[in-house]
Amino acid sequence: MNNIIETHNLSKIYNPDTVPVNAVNGVDLHIEEGEFTALVGPSGSGKTTLLNLIGGLDYPTTGDVKIDGVDITKMSENKLIDFRLHNIGFVFQAYNLIPVLTAAENIEFVMMMLKKTKQERDLRVRELLAEVGLTDKSKNRPTELSGGQQQRVAVARALASKPRFILADEPTANLDSKSTANLLDIMAKLNIEDKMTFIFSTHDQRVIDKARRIVTLVDGKIVSDTKQ
Amino acid sequence: MLFKVAWRNIWRNKMRSIVVISSVAVGLFAGMFLMAFFWGLAKQEVDIAVETQLSHIQIHNPAFPDDKGVNDTIQNSAVLAEQLKKDSAIKAVSARIVTTGMISSSTTAAGVEIHGIIPAEETTISSISSDITEGSYFSGKPNEIVIGKKLVEKLGVKLHSKIVLTFQSKSGDLTAGSFRIAGIFRSRNSGFDEITVFTNSNEMGQLLGTGSAVHEIAIMLKDGKKADTIKAFYKKEYPGLLVQTWSELSPEMAMLNGLFDQIMYIIIGIILLALMFGIINTMLMAVLERQREFGMLMAIGMNKPRVFIMVVLESFMLTCIGIPAGILLTLLSVHLLSKHGIDLSAFSQALSSFGFSNIIYPELQTSMFLPISLMTAFTAILSGIYPAIKALQFKPAEAIHKI
Ligand SMILES: Nc1ncnc2c1ncn2[C@@H]1O[C@H](COP(=O)(O)OP(=O)(O)OP(=O)(O)O)[C@@H](O)[C@H]1O
Ligand SMILES: [Mg+2]
Numbered sequence: 001m002n003n004i005i006e007t008h009n010l011s012k013i014y015n016p017d018t019v020p021v022n023a024v025n026g027v028d029l030h031i032e033e034g035e036f037t038a039l040v041g042p043s044g045s046g047k048t049t050l051l052n053l054i055g056g057l058d059y060p061t062t063g064d065v066k067i068d069g070v071d072i073t074k075m076s077e078n079k080l081i082d083f084r085l086h087n088i089g090f091v092f093q094a095y096n097l098i099p100v101l102t103a104a105e106n107i108e109f110v111m112m113m114l115k116k117t118k119q120e121r122d123l124r125v126r127e128l129l130a131e132v133g134l135t136d137k138s139k140n141r142p143t144e145l146s147g148g149q150q151q152r153v154a155v156a157r158a159l160a161s162k163p164r165f166i167l168a169d170e171p172t173a174n175l176d177s178k179s180t181a182n183l184l185d186i187m188a189k190l191n192i193e194d195k196m197t198f199i200f201s202t203h204d205q206r207v208i209d210k211a212r213r214i215v216t217l218v219d220g221k222i223v224s225d226t227k228q
Numbered sequence: 229m230l231f232k233v234a235w236r237n238i239w240r241n242k243m244r245s246i247v248v249i250s251s252v253a254v255g256l257f258a259g260m261f262l263m264a265f266f267w268g269l270a271k272q273e274v275d276i277a278v279e280t281q282l283s284h285i286q287i288h289n290p291a292f293p294d295d296k297g298v299n300d301t302i303q304n305s306a307v308l309a310e311q312l313k314k315d316s317a318i319k320a321v322s323a324r325i326v327t328t329g330m331i332s333s334s335t336t337a338a339g340v341e342i343h344g345i346i347p348a349e350e351t352t353i354s355s356i357s358s359d360i361t362e363g364s365y366f367s368g369k370p371n372e373i374v375i376g377k378k379l380v381e382k383l384g385v386k387l388h389s390k391i392v393l394t395f396q397s398k399s400g401d402l403t404a405g406s407f408r409i410a411g412i413f414r415s416r417n418s419g420f421d422e423i424t425v426f427t428n429s430n431e432m433g434q435l436l437g438t439g440s441a442v443h444e445i446a447i448m449l450k451d452g453k454k455a456d457t458i459k460a461f462y463k464k465e466y467p468g469l470l471v472q473t474w475s476e477l478s479p480e481m482a483m484l485n486g487l488f489d490q491i492m493y494i495i496i497g498i499i500l501l502a503l504m505f506g507i508i509n510t511m512l513m514a515v516l517e518r519q520r521e522f523g524m525l526m527a528i529g530m531n532k533p534r535v536f537i538m539v540v541l542e543s544f545m546l547t548c549i550g551i552p553a554g555i556l557l558t559l560l561s562v563h564l565l566s567k568h569g570i571d572l573s574a575f576s577q578a579l580s581s582f583g584f585s586n587i588i589y590p591e592l593q594t595s596m597f598l599p600i601s602l603m604t605a606f607t608a609i610l611s612g613i614y615p616a617i618k619a620l621q622f623k624p625a626e627a628i629h630k631i
Contacts, residue, residue: 048629052625055527057527057624057628058625078531078532081529081530081531081532082529082531084527084528084529085528085529085530085531086529090524090527092524092527092628095521095524096524098233098521098525100233100236100237100239101232105229105232109233110528112229112230113530113531113534158528161529
């Protein structure tokens with residue numbers, strides 16, 4: 001199969017001059033198209049740091065990250081922003097949405113940046129809201145949505161640009177078990193039906209159980225990589 | 229969409245935005261009201277000068293203004309005056325004898341400018357007849373003189389007192405004539421009141437030996453704004469005569485108007501500078517407290533030009549809401565005050581001795597709204613730049629994880 005993401009000897013050292021922290025330490029990770037991967041490990045093991053490096057939100061100290069064969073660690077900051085817009089979907093733990101925009105407008109915002117026509121935008125927004133089961137909440141602002149609903153809008157927003165893959169850093173950390181299950185079901189469905197590749201970090205065993213590949217980090221190193 | 233986001237962002241902290249909008253509105257109001265006040269002052273001053281002494285256009289013998297010679301009269305002045313009266317743009321014409329001389333009472337003497345006028349004609353052109361406070365404006369008796377209140381006090385005379393005018397006649401001899409004070413006037417310009425006296429022109433013509441010839445033809449127009457074009461016309465028509473508008477006769481007064489303009493723009497500039505710091509402060513707060521949001525926006529692909537434009541737009545919109553509010557406030561207050569004016573009696577002594585009126589009627593020039601709005605909008609954009617640069621410095625990976 002086809003590797004979407006390849007990291008080679010990827011390392012990130014925070015505060016190299018004062019108190020160096022080897023947050024990610026020589027990681028070689030390959031992710032194939034269509035995978036549904038959980039990144040697990042104790043707190044401080046480097047999950048967030050690794051996701052940031054893969055998503056081009058930060059530069060590594062050494063090593064590289066290739067996305068579809070393109071090394072993104074060599075890109076300028078401005079080029080990276082554009083690359084992220086076109087290729088990567090993000091779902092964060094919280095503060096995913098623009099508070100002054102409605103659910104529909106939050107999704108549309110990404111498509112505006114991609115310069116899609118009004119017609120295209122309207123169609124896709126409706127499609128995406130339906131996919132995450134929030135058609136009736138399209139005109140609600142984030143504050144008028146539950147935590148689970150907000151995360152579902154975030155997933156829909158991440159999908160808006162038809163990215164190569166979606167990175168989700170503890171997307172269910174703030175959710176109750178019902179909303180967690182619901183969000184995971186939606187992600188799993190998108191993975192199976194649309195072949196959308198997901199990489200998500202989590203501490204939640206029920207979330208880990210739904211993953212088909214589990215990568216475990218300890219002290220910035222991959223200690224196990226299993227498929228289930 | 230960027231507009232929509234920026235607009236809604238303004239209203240996230242309503243109180244803070246309202247404070248900025250109000251300060252812009254009040255700042256602009258203060259500046260524009262001050263302008264209206266001074267324009268009112270300047271316009272009134274011009275009106276007074278035009279009504280009491282200058283009129284819109286004056287015609288002289290070109291040699292007259294330099295030494296006010298008795299012989300420097302206008303050729304065929306009677307014919308000319310009749311011709312002028314036929315012009316439909318001209319409201320009134322007054323032909324005057326003008327000469328300098330000495331006025332003496334039994335106790336003291338003073339230098340004056342003597343205006344020999346046809347009383348009925350002068351009434352149509354100047355406000356003197358309505359400024360009479362004692363006695364009457366020429367009753368028709370011989371040797372009457374109308375003088376200012378200020379001069380009456382200086383000479384220590386009363387209504388109906390006898391005074392003597394001494395001046396040089398056409399032949400160069402010193403001539404004197406005795407007159408009786410028929411009326412005392414008090415115009416809004418006490419300087420004018422102190423040096424100007426009015427007599428009958430036929431009596432003055434006899435005493436001077438100039439007969440029916442006059443030195444000055446004063447013209448009042450139906451529309452004062454046409455002074456320049458009408459002047460140009462008569463200047464061509466009578467190349468041998470000196471035709472001048474009020475602003476040429478009193479260039480310092482015309483200059484005063486322009487000076488007020490400049491001072492006012494400087495004041496507006498200072499107000500805007502002060503407002504700028506308030507806007508920067510507010511925008512900086514708004515940006516810093518949304519650090520995580522900016523991090524998220526850049527993470528999902530909002531590029532730097534867009535982030536920059538969004539912040540500057542917020543600053544721009546926030547400020548620009550204050551502009552119409554400021555204009556409205558100015559229009560309203562000027563409208564209210566233009567009826568009753570602003571009474572400055574407390575300072576009136578000083579003001580009226582400069583020829584200013586006691587009550588100022590603020591006068592709006594709507595043409596100032598555009599440049600001031602543009603200046604404010606420019607300030608708004610300028611104020612947004614620093615906060616926008618701050619927003620660009622956030623690193624998405626760090627900003628998102630800031631608690
Ligand atoms: N900006 C930073 N500056 C310095 N050290 C950092 C920074 N971000 C993370 N670290 C450190 O790097 C290590 C890895 O952090 P990271 O956030 O990647 O772990 P994590 O696995 O995501 O933890 P958690 O499960 O708590 O989210 C930790 O020791 C952390 O203290
Ligand atoms: Mg983490």
